Amino acid sequence: MPIYHPRLTTIDLKETKRYAGLSNKTDFSENLLAEACTRAQLLVTPKGIWNIYAYDQDTHTIMAPNPLVLSANNVIRHLHGSVEVAVMAVTIGLTLEQEVSNLFLQNQYTLGMLLDAAGTTAVEAACDVICNVIDQHAARSGLTAGRRFSPGYGGWSIDIQPDILDLASGGAIGLSVTASKMLVPRKSVTAIVGLYPYQQMLNIPEHQELSCDKCGHSGCHARKESNNND
């Protein structure tokens, strides 16, 4: 159950712009975006935690002390070929979302919205750091980490959220799940990462897809396009 607090020495402005729903081609104030990124950097307290379990591909079972059988086809497909899985939970804490609410109360809607987008950028960046640590760990056993896959991605029901959070030991970094399966603090992520034998990974091109390609929300303004036509 390693706990890691990722360092975020920058918050990516371009990603923040994307999460704010701004097209690459708009001439929206870079200063406002930069201010949101800097504010976010001051307000986030990134934390991540993960556990690694054996994965039985035949029965789609995460071999935890309380084994979890996966039933959703999308995640089963995603984990095809993996022999272990890392189950992770990441948060940037409560402070940023409180500040977003404060900004709306102070009628600073734009900064509030951009700060929210910067918070999303931050939690995604924190996830990337955790995935990198997991990948380096896996490499020692001859394994390669695939893309992370979260409850809610590509139609994987978020009803599984409590089980995934439990497998990740997310409570140890202050995460909980509401009755409607939402993570608290809100700017948090749980995910499952397949750990594949290196050669096997090479034979599974679907793992190279962008995570957005697997998501059903094709109208999402923050969607990453496979073919960027900038």
Added chain:
Amino acid sequence: MINIFDGAMGTMLHQAGLKPGQCPEIWNIEQPEKVTAIHRQYIEAGANIIETNTFGANRIKLKHYGLETKVAAINAAGVAVARQAAKGYGKVAGSVGPTGKFIAPLGDLNFDTAYEVFYEQISALDKAGVDYIIIETIIDIQEMRAALLAAKAATRQPIICQLSFGADGRTVTGTDPRTAATTLSAMGASVIGANCSLGPAQLLPVIEILARSCSLPISVQPNAGMPELINGQTVFPMAADEMASWVPKLAAAGATYIGGCCGTTPLHIKAIRQEADKLKFQPEYQSHAVTALTSRTRTVYLGPQFAPVIIGERINPTGRKALAADIKAGNFVTVKKEALAQIKAGAGVLDVNMGVPGIDQATTMKQAIDELATLVDVPLAIDTTDPAALEAGLKAYPGRALINSVTAESERLESFLPLAKKYGAAVLCLPLSDSGVPTTAVERIKIAKQIINIATEHGLNRHDLLLDALVMTVATDAKAAAETLLTLKLYREQLGCPAVMGLSNVSFGLPRRDLMNATFCAMALAAGLDAPILNPFDPLMQDIWSAAAALGGHDSQAVAYSKKHVALPAQEVSNTIPDDILAQIRQTVINGETTGVAPLIRQALAENFTPLTITEQALTAAMNEVGKAFGQGRCFLPQVLLAAETMRTAFDTIKEVLPAHTAQSLGSVILATVKGDIHDLGKNIVAALLENNGFTVIDLGKDVSPETIVAATREHKPHIVGLCALMTTTLPQIDITIAALKAAGFTGKTIVGGAVLTENYARQAGADAYAANGVDAVNIAKQLIEC
């Protein structure tokens, strides 16, 4: 000669019968003959340094097996069995591996606890008689620092420090080989190297950089290639001969200690020995008399051959009441904000001063260093007169800090120099003595030499020291600046240490201090200043800086200078400024110029336009235009919100100028994010847009039950109820709430929206309308009210 380590121990133990899940180190006591046999195989293969089977024999790791009370016994036994195998044919290195935890603030392990854990193990190894301590497979520089400090306290034997680097050339926590070498050599490591994670091919560039970055011997213990999982087994594919073929390259890169990590066997070591014996070379350790500071992830060099570095001075509560109050309250947001802003303004090092009266400076300095070291990549200078605060800061800092500053006063020398040596910090020397401030350059040189001599006696080198030239006020002493400039010149000519100094004293009491400071900065740079301590936000100083960098040859072809100062072509103004004041207001709202709208509103009111006219013909018209542009994909939500903010400023200005004026409400709307849904950003956006389009909004917030919404409709009798749901799990609450409203006899209209909602869902739930976004919500609300 090349020293040859042994190879993998774990692989050999498993071959000898160690079961998965069994503690490898307990075999030192329970199966000593098997461990000795493995050591002997490596000795026979040609290793002249064998590593004890104590890699995981620290209290934290042994606790997994319930063996945490046996640290001393297991380590002593590990040394004994290795000694028995070595028997005069080789030396024994006490192996110290990681704790498996990250040290705070990156993880939950306290630095002092890590130190104690390492001290306990290394003391046991030392008492049992090892020839070296080898700290290996460490992935975090802070854990290595804790282990190295513990090793220096526990043993007089040479200490080998080996980090594990990833394929990106950095450790897991981001340290590159250059930074690792600079930090660890300054702290007193005897040998620096890399082991595990990568094979020889991948470690070759790491070794080259390590060797180029310090004067110490370099060690390398690669894996036998990159591991692969085959049939459930981790396999290291590199054969002995292939691995040995890398020996000449690794030696040429600078490695004089070579061995193997995961997957290497006695056969590999034998082949490595044979290849090493063919080499005819004498190791030459290059002199690295260069002054450098490091953060966890970056090295900053100082000296005449490098670009000047700005040391940001703003993290200092002296004379700044608000900052002092924040620090005293344990609130570091302002400190962090200052740090980010200074780096953006060009600071390459940040000075950290926590000098607030009445606080525990040591605790505060530790907190500040923890906060800043996780936020920024630039090195820090610890600025304090309190030795306890200095030590707390140096301990917490995951790099080579600068100590600002040490004078020739005996008390300061005796308390600060040992700390600099212990933690591997660089020292800014201030030529002040017990007898006061020397006024001439000659006197300053004399005192600086005294400090250098004493620092050398404490084990520091020239490249650990920076010299301050002392800046006095030119308003009280006409020669003050000239003496400082001469001091800089003499420092460079006679002492060779980089020169650092604060600039702003020179202009004290004079007008246009910015001009005086900037001019002095330019003159000082020419005289030999390498790193001024200054306020990086001073625009004149920034201009001087970019010009000086270009003139000094540190900005190739003056690219950075040109980029900063090139005259931008006059921007074409696509929209000519309209003469009509209402049109001007309309354009200002469309542009989202929140600060520009208030004067225009005042002007319009002064020109006797009524609030109603301004609202309808300028503000509402602008929002309609923005809404239309949004619908056509010509502008985006943040721009709509900026326009809304501008509109609110306009309304507030009307109310301020004409307090009696109250705008006519278009209608009232209750908004709520439904029960179970804790994300209300979208609802907040809708509320903002509705309000600024003339609706009265009663916002019930998030996670609102149907009962509360029904009760609110009874109380406020709104025209519309707007409901928001974002998750599939909360969608049913839309149906439940609409049913509850109908059951309660609510006769107004309902609008629903949210990320996973669709028009079809809205229809089946019985809503009157579905809004895909905030702008839609406003338009639909207007239509529903008109109905």
